[in-house]
Amino acid sequence: MSNRAGIAIAGESNSGLVRKHNEDSFCVINRPDRDAALAVVADGVGGHCHGEIASLICCRDLARGFLEASAGNLDSPYAADKFLRDSMREINRKIFQRNYCEQQARPMASTLIAVIFFRDALVMGAAGDSRLYELDADRQLRQLSVDHTLSAEYIREYGRDLSGHSVAYGGMIARAVGPRSELELEVRHFPRGLESRYLLCSDGVYRCILAERMTEELKKAATPREAVGGLMRAALLGGGRDNITAVVAFPDGGA
Secondary structure: OEOOOOEEEEEEEEOOOOOOOOOEEEEEEOOOOOOOEEEEEEEEOOOOOOHHHHHHHHHHHHHHHHHHOOHHHHOOHHHHHHHHHHHHHHHHHHHHHHHHHHOOOOOOOEEEEEEEEOOOEEEEEEEOOOEEEEEOOOOOEEEOOOOOEHHHHHHHHHOOOOOOOOHHHHOOEOOOEOOOOOOOOEEEEEEOOOOOEEEEEOHHHHOOOOHHHHHHHHHHOOOHHHHHHHHHHHHHHOOOOOOEEEEEEEEOOOO
16 A cells, blocks of 8 residues: 555564564554655564563554654654654653563563655664665665664774674674663664665564575565565575564555
């Protein structure tokens, strides 16, 4: 389905071939009466208690806030920026308070990649290692988000790769929703390419699929639904070692 933002979106989630439970969640809000569309992927952080609850709260509360917001409160990228910051601050507070009350050995937490699409722009909110990709008009794939892992943050801070020294710690999540009282959410604005296609995904997708295969699936698909199906099949064929969630957005067209 398309809306006044001129975009069609589809998504799917799968527990994969190894995990018994699916701790990923996603949501898509793309109504014909809105100038903006919302897409979210959240991944309950592995090893944390009730990660699936944290990811569900992220998606549910963002979707509810987006639907309840008046059109005037989401009529520009700057309004979307404020919406994401305010909403995620409140969601983080809710999950943090629940952690405090339940006093689990490990607090529940979730990664997040949330995107609000407008006709000529998009606003991204991110925490953790779920990703946003763009396949541009030249059919080149690039990652718009940055990973908030210990290794990636160490590289950005010191220009050195931590992962070679400690693989176990290098991949640990440095930012997430819920474990701390204050959320360090990265919000960025991007121009939206008229022919660009976008992919939001959990790490279960990009750790099982080479970038070349991701590019191929996004290029050859006629609809977002077809692209999602191709990516899910490719991730399962790649081992399906983790939960797998993909949301794909195409300009106009049907889903």
